[in-house]
Amino acid sequence: MMEKVGEGVLKKGVGELAEKIFTKTFLLRASSIAIRLNPVAIAATFAFSTLMETYRQSKREEEVASKMKALLQACKENVEVM
Incomplete structure (x- = not known):
């Protein structure tokens, strides 16, 4: 047992x-x-990383453009004051 x-x-x-x-x-x-x-997984990973890099780059471009716009506006205001 x-x-x-x-x-x-x-x-x-x-x-x-x-x-x-x-x-x-x-x-x-x-x-x-x-x-x-798996080649499909490799391609998907590459495509995703490329997509993320493109997104980050466009986000940086938007940030730089908005900063430049703010600086240009500040310069115009300073010129008008003088």
């Missing part, structure tokens, strides 16, 4: 341990390797 209980506990413990190892380590590494080797 004790042997069956011991086997049940051991099988359940090993099963839970194997489940945690496979779901967290093995599957994560296998999927990350598959993603790295």
